[in-house]
Amino acid sequence: MSGSHFLSALRRTLGLGRKQLKVDSRHVVLITGCDSGLGHSLAVYCHDSLHMTVVSCCHNLKSEGAKLLQQLSTSRDGESRMHTLELDLLKTDSIQLIHQQLKDLLSRNPEYQLKALVNNAGVMCFGEFEWQLPEQIEMQINCNLLGTMRLTRELLPLLRQQQGRIINVTSHCGLQALPAMGPYAASKAALRFWTNSLRVELQQYGVEVVNFVPGSFVLDSNIAARQQQHADKMRQAFSEEQHALYDSYFESFNAYLKILSGFKAPNQLKNESLLAKFKDAVTNCQPLSIYIEEPWRYRLYRWLFGICPTPLVDWLAVRFCAMPTYESTRKQST
Template sequence: MSAKKNNFGKKVLVTGTSTGIGRCVVHALMESGFTVLAGVRTDADRKALLQTQTDCRRLHPLLLDVTDDEQVQAAVAVADQLGGKDGLFAVVNNAGISVPGPVEYVPLEEFRRAFEVNLVGQLRVIQAFLPLIRRAKGRIVQVSSALGRLAMPLSGPYASSKYALEGLTDSLRRELRPWGIRVSLIEPGSVSSAIWEKIDAQARAIQRALPGEMQKIYAPLAEPMTYIWKEAELRAVSPVIAARAVLHALNSRHPRTRYLVGPDAYAVAALSRLVPARAMDWLLKMFLRKVRSSKC
């Protein structure tokens, strides 16, 4: 029997589907026979998503800001009505934002925003939808990042929120195991997405907000890191690869606990596992110095 027939009737909620990985996950799930509840931030995003599908009977775009309790509860009501006694087969927690900048000067409200979306928002969705997932004996897929294993300079708010998400997901996976609910993490490296434009804009805004003295102090980090981000964007893999990992996590009888996406994600995982922290600090310092001297 084909995967499409096996998945017919199964309902999956995906958050953050306006662009990038989330949008590709929606397409992959639709092609595999799932009924998809797709969380978007605006009505324009909802209309754009519908236009990408020729058969929209199994696609249900929802206005879903993961930081908004009312929108989350409204989405639960829709999922409950669609799923009925079968419940919700899975949640794919993909919504997330990037907040770059030096820890010393990143505005606290921006730091809180990173955690509110990347950690608390995911938890809000899990707590709200878990009763429906229990009904289906379903699955949870969390989209994290390679930076949830190895934090780079000027990525403190984002990386720390992803580190926290990794710990939360490990606890959740072990807590839900007795009920047969599978929990997986997707750890993408550089993936083609509109997030790169947002990172550039945020980085420029934060740099402009730094006092002149601090701009000089952090220039030796900011200049090579900006170059590294640009290079990472050029080498980014297609979000389709991340969507395939999500599909495996949903379809496999024995899904992995973690899925690495992209060659840089595999490199980061190996480095974080094999290289001691002090050695990693030294290697990174030498690498940034080399980049700055040759490219900046």
């Protein structure tokens, strides 16, 4: 590490020189996963409260969330500040098209600066590892981790040239793995460590990289909207032995999760603490390496996970999830 990098790291550690920079319509932020939930809320917040120019990437431009974003047509010199584009992180041509559309936007407006890439898009599938099908496991790894890497790699030259920053939305599951969420937790933990590596690599080029860990918004988004369809596929793939062992437990498990299924209308999260941390991640000249938003229950459990021996951590993880277990289902049936 060079002397200048060491001094910068020391100042960051001591909290020296941290100040928020004013952003306006000249500053562009690209956010993925804006159809609903956190991504939709952050796109609206950046547009309405921070007055930035927003490139909101949705998986489906016909979704209700995409249509609501398209209605935000505040203009400056005839140029809308909300640009809603379609993005599929599993398709290279879709990622390349987003790159070209972003370059075109910046080219049309030479005063624009790409301020941040917010990698928020993700998918989730609940189920014990033995239940989940290979395509369900690969879907979570491919979208949450590899898709985020593909998009970031595509946009890195622009981010480097314009001194933009990367904000990767990870998860509490990346800090502590939970039962019935193994592949999802694996994707988020991998994303967390890749973020750490990327942060060190890109500091020398003036590109900040941030790990943003929000609280759980699974009930406010569509990240698990297809849970029952996923469960049906799992059940159909069971062997006779698995049916005999799991059926009662599997039924209780997925009955508990029915509240997650079905596509919900997009809403705007009113969590002021979360939005304040996000604003700091976007606008601070020296952002923190990690921002964690959590209720007191999450904070307590995370502290206990860090100090307890493994058997107790395992017991606490089950208590934290509060979902049906094989043993609890057997007790109910006897």
